[in-house]
Amino acid sequence: MASTGQKIAILTGAVLASTVAWVEAIAGGGVIGGGSPSRVPVTWMGSRHYTAGRGGRAPNLIVIHTIEGPKNASAAESTGRMFATSAREASAHYTVDSDSIVQSVDERNTGWHAPGANDRGIGIEHAGYAKQTAVEWDDPYNRAMLALSARLAADIADRWNIPTRRLSQAELLAGYSGFVSHDDVSRAYGKSNHWDPGPNFPWAAYLAQVDAARYSTGRYA
Numbered sequence: 645m646a647s648t649g650q651k652i653a654i655l656t657g658a659v660l661a662s663t664v665a666w667v668e669a670i671a672g673g674g675v676i677g678g679g680s681p682s683r684v685p686v687t688w689m690g691s692r693h694y695t696a697g698r699g700g701r702a703p704n705l706i707v708i709h710t711i712e713g714p715k716n717a718s719a720a721e722s723t724g725r726m727f728a729t730s731a732r733e734a735s736a737h738y739t740v741d742s743d744s745i746v747q748s749v750d751e752r753n754t755g756w757h758a759p760g761a762n763d764r765g766i767g768i769e770h771a772g773y774a775k776q777t778a779v780e781w782d783d784p785y786n787r788a789m790l791a792l793s794a795r796l797a798a799d800i801a802d803r804w805n806i807p808t809r810r811l812s813q814a815e816l817l818a819g820y821s822g823f824v825s826h827d828d829v830s831r832a833y834g835k836s837n838h839w840d841p842g843p844n845f846p847w848a849a850y851l852a853q854v855d856a857a858r859y860s861t862g863r864y865a
């Protein structure tokens with residue numbers, strides 16, 4: 645009986661925590677679940693294309709993308725400018741390059757980046773291409789970009805209580821919370837053929853950096 649009671653108490657605590665996060669997100673002022681990072685600098689540029697709100701649910705996925713464009717110091721700004729001004733119906737919440745982060749959509753709103761999972765996804769675009777080799781992913785530009793992206797993702801994950809783990813197809817389809825690629829979403833829902841960030845994205849190294857930067861572990865720096 646004692647152990648059953650303990651399990652119920654733990655479960656109730658988890659549900660309460662996510663409810664509090666969502667209520668604070670709606671209120672807009674909470675540290676947990678606000679629409680923008682509090683611990684990494686971002687430049688707000690906005691987007692012409694997004695859907696207001698989340699259909700009453702909190703986001704529980706971080707979706708990793710590549711922009712399919714060149715790696716340079718202004719890649720985040722030029723992609724953000726495209727989301728802000730282009731008639732092309734696309735938007736991700738963030739774009740990261742080697743030295744900056746641009747925000748295009750408030751996290752409390754739905755971006756148009758991964759059909760099938762947009763209502764619960766927060767999209768992070770990265771400069772570069774899905775075709776990159778493992779060696780190319782490990783170049784100085786990408787190391788700087790992924791370190792910056794990991795700090796951003798840690799901030800997002802802490803505010804929305806998203807665990808630092810990559811989901812399997814089954815977990816994604818079952819509604820679990822975690823990290824996925826655009827390719828994972830394309831395969832799970834069959835609404836896109838985008839395969840970014842490609843098979844050589846350094847998932848293990850990236851998620852280790854995210855985990856190390858999480859506030860909830862006390863290791864955020």
Ligand SMILES: [Zn+2]
Binds near residue numbers: 708838
């Ligand atoms: Zn994508």
